[in-house]
Amino acid sequence: MSAVPEEVDDSPYCCCSAATFQEILERQRANPLPFMELLMVHAGCGAGCGSCIGDLEAYLRSHDAYLED
Ligand code: FES
Numbered sequence: 558m559s560a561v562p563e564e565v566d567d568s569p570y571c572c573c574s575a576a577t578f579q580e581i582l583e584r585q586r587a588n589p590l591p592f593m594e595l596l597m598v599h600a601g602c603g604a605g606c607g608s609c610i611g612d613l614e615a616y617l618r619s620h621d622a623y624l625e626d
Contacts, residue, residue, distance in 0.1 A: 566579045566580070568582075568616065569609060569612060569613075569616070571600060571601070571602060571605070571609045571613065572605070572606075573600075573601040573602055573604070573605020573606055573607075573609075574599075574600040574601035574602060574605065575601065576600065576601075578612075578613055578616045578617075581595075581599050581600045581613065581617075582616070582617065582620055582622055584599040584600075585599055585617065585622045586622060589622070589624055590624065591624045591625065591626040592614060592617070592623060592624060592625070592626055593626045594626075595617075595624075596610065596613075600613065
């Protein structure tokens with residue numbers, strides 16, 4: 558057993574990406590991309606319903622991980 562409690566990922570879930578915003582954020586930090594490209598590469602929003610794009614943008618901005626196109 559680990560002494561460190563697992564970090565809880567309570568960020569919103571994007572069904573179209575099959576990933577949470579936090580997972581998308583981690584991909585973005587590992588390989589930063591402009592937002593439109595991020596939607597295609599790190600997330601499935603570009604080919605998905607698009608309903609969470611505004612929230613995802615706000616989430617990335619609040620974590621200092623948003624790159625202008
Ligand atoms: S739920 Fe994120 S784009 Fe559809």
